[in-house]
Amino acid sequence: MPPDRSVDVQSFLNEHPFSRHQWTIVVLCLGVVLLDGFDTAAIGYIAPSLLTDWGLQRPALAPILSAALFGLVVGSLTAGPLSDRVGRRLVLILAVAAMGVACLASAFSGDVTTLVAWRFVTGIALGAAMPTALTLVSEYCPDRRRAVTTNLVFCGFPLGAALGGFLAAWIIPAFGWRSVLLVGGTAPLLLAVLLVLWLPESVRYLVAHKKPVERIRRVLQPIGAAAAHATRFVMTETTAGPAGRGAIRLVLSRPFIVGTLMLWTAYFMGLVIFYAMINWMPVLFKDAGIAPSTAAVIAALFPLGGIGSLFSGVLMDRFNGTRIVAACFALTAIAFVAIGQIAGQVGLLTVAVLVTGILMNTAQSSLGSLAAAFYPTQGRATGIAWMMGLGRFGGIAGSFLVAELASRQLSFADIFLALSLPGFVGAAALLLKQAVHGRKPAGLVIAPRVAE
Numbered sequence: 001m002p003p004d005r006s007v008d009v010q011s012f013l014n015e016h017p018f019s020r021h022q023w024t025i026v027v028l029c030l031g032v033v034l035l036d037g038f039d040t041a042a043i044g045y046i047a048p049s050l051l052t053d054w055g056l057q058r059p060a061l062a063p064i065l066s067a068a069l070f071g072l073v074v075g076s077l078t079a080g081p082l083s084d085r086v087g088r089r090l091v092l093i094l095a096v097a098a099m100g101v102a103c104l105a106s107a108f109s110g111d112v113t114t115l116v117a118w119r120f121v122t123g124i125a126l127g128a129a130m131p132t133a134l135t136l137v138s139e140y141c142p143d144r145r146r147a148v149t150t151n152l153v154f155c156g157f158p159l160g161a162a163l164g165g166f167l168a169a170w171i172i173p174a175f176g177w178r179s180v181l182l183v184g185g186t187a188p189l190l191l192a193v194l195l196v197l198w199l200p201e202s203v204r205y206l207v208a209h210k211k212p213v214e215r216i217r218r219v220l221q222p223i224g225a226a227a228a229h230a231t232r233f234v235m236t237e238t239t240a241g242p243a244g245r246g247a248i249r250l251v252l253s254r255p256f257i258v259g260t261l262m263l264w265t266a267y268f269m270g271l272v273i274f275y276a277m278i279n280w281m282p283v284l285f286k287d288a289g290i291a292p293s294t295a296a297v298i299a300a301l302f303p304l305g306g307i308g309s310l311f312s313g314v315l316m317d318r319f320n321g322t323r324i325v326a327a328c329f330a331l332t333a334i335a336f337v338a339i340g341q342i343a344g345q346v347g348l349l350t351v352a353v354l355v356t357g358i359l360m361n362t363a364q365s366s367l368g369s370l371a372a373a374f375y376p377t378q379g380r381a382t383g384i385a386w387m388m389g390l391g392r393f394g395g396i397a398g399s400f401l402v403a404e405l406a407s408r409q410l411s412f413a414d415i416f417l418a419l420s421l422p423g424f425v426g427a428a429a430l431l432l433k434q435a436v437h438g439r440k441p442a443g444l445v446i447a448p449r450v451a452e
Contacts, residue, residue, distance in 0.1 A: 026140075037161040046180055046181070053177065054111075059403065079381075092199070130388065134368045137150055147373070169300070207234070262432050263367060264390050266430050272394040298353055322430050333424045339352045402419075
C-alpha cells in the first residue's frame with residue numbers, strides 16, 4: 001500500500017507563492033465583477049436620454065431603474081445554494097453568458113415594458129455572477145491575503161459602474177443611448193468564452209464534495225508541483241458549521257444568525273446609498289444647475305472611489321476587519337451631509353463626491369470579504385449570495401427613495417441629509433456583529449473532508 005501523503009488544501013495555498021494560475025482566476029473574476037458593475041449602472045447613465053427620446057416623465061423611470069434590482073435579488077438567492085450544490089464554475093459561466101444575451105436584447109427594446117422585462121432578466125444574471133465570482137476567488141487565496149484579493153475583485157463593480165459613466169458621456173452624444181447597452185452585452189459574451197477555456201472549479205468545493213483525487217491534483221499542480229504526489233486531499237475550516245446542515249440552514253443557524261442578519265442590514269443600507277447615487281446623481285446634479293455632461297463625469301467619480309477598498313483589504317488582513325468597515329460607513333454618512341451643502345460649487349462638489357465614493361465603496365466592497373471569512377465552505381457561496389441578494393432590496397429602496405424625496409420638493413441639501421442615515425445604520429449593524437461574534441475563540445476545526 002502506498003504511503004499516505006495527505007495535503008490540506010488551505011495549508012498548501014498558504015505555503016506557496018501566489019501563482020500565475022491564481023492570478024488568472026483573479027483577473028477573470030475581476031472581469032466578471034467589472035462587467036456586473038457596468039451593466040448594473042448603465043441604465044442610470046442612459047436615464048436622461050430616455051426621458052428625452054421616449055418623452056417620459058420622471059416617475060416612469062422608477063420601474064426601468066429598479067427592474068434589474070429585482071432580478072438581482074432572484075439571481076443572488078438562487079445562485080448561492082446552486083453554487084454550493086453544483087459548483088462555482090458552471091454557475092458563473094452560465095450567468096455571464098446570460099448577462100450578455102439579456103443586455104443585448106435590452107438595446108433593441110422599443111418601449112418601456114420591453115426594456116423593463118429585459119432589465120429584469122439581466123438582473124437575474126448579474127445577481128448570480130458577482131457572489132459566485134467572489135466566492136471562487138476567496139477559495140483560491142492564502143489566508144494572509146484573502147481580504148485584499150477579494151476586495152481587489154470587488155473593486156471591479158464600482159470601477160465598471162464608473163466606466164459606464166465615462167463611456168456614456170462619450171458615446172451617447174455620438175451614437176445614442178442604445179450603444180451603451182450594446183457594449184454591455186457584447187463584452188460578457190466574449191468573457192464567457194474565456195471562462196470556459198481558463199477558469200477552474202474551486203479547489204475547496206472539489207475537496208468538500210469529495211471529487212476524484214486526480215481532478216484536484218490537476219487544479220493544484222499549476223500552483224505547486226508537490227500536489228502531484230498527494231494521495232488524498234483534506235480540508236479544515238477555521239469556522240465550524242453545524243454538521244449535516246444544508247447551506248441555507250447553516251447560514252440561518254444559531255451560531256451564525258446574528259452575524260448573518262447584521263451583514264444583510266449593512267449590505268442593504270450600503271446599497272440604499274449606492275443605487276440612490278448611481279441612478280439619480282446625474283439628474284440631481286442637472287437640477288442643481290450643472291451641465292448634463294459635467295454631471296455625468298462628476299457622478300462617475302462616485303463609483304470610481306471603489307479603489308479605496310484595496311487599502312482597506314490590507315488593513316483587514318492585519319487588523320479587525322469588521323471595525324474598519326464600520327468606520328467607513330460612519331464616515332460616509334458624514335460626507336453625505338457635506339455634499340448637500342456645496343451643490344453650487346463644482347470644484348468642491350467634485351472632490352466631495354470622489355471622497356464620499358472612496359469611503360462608501362470601500363465599505364460596501366469590503367462586506368464580501370467579511371462574509372467570505374465569516375462562513376465555512378459548505379455555506380460560503382450561499383452566505384455571500386444571500387447577503388448580496390437580500391441586500392439588493394436596499395438598491396430598490398434607494399431608487400424609489402430619491403424619487404419620493406424629489407416628488408416632495410425637498411432641497412438638494414435635505415435629500416443628501418436623508419441619504420446619510422443609512423450610513424449610520426450600517427455602521428451600527430457591523431458593530432453589533434462584532435460585539436456578538438468578535439469574542440468567539442479562533443481556530444475552530446471541523447473534521448477534514450477527504451477526497452478519495
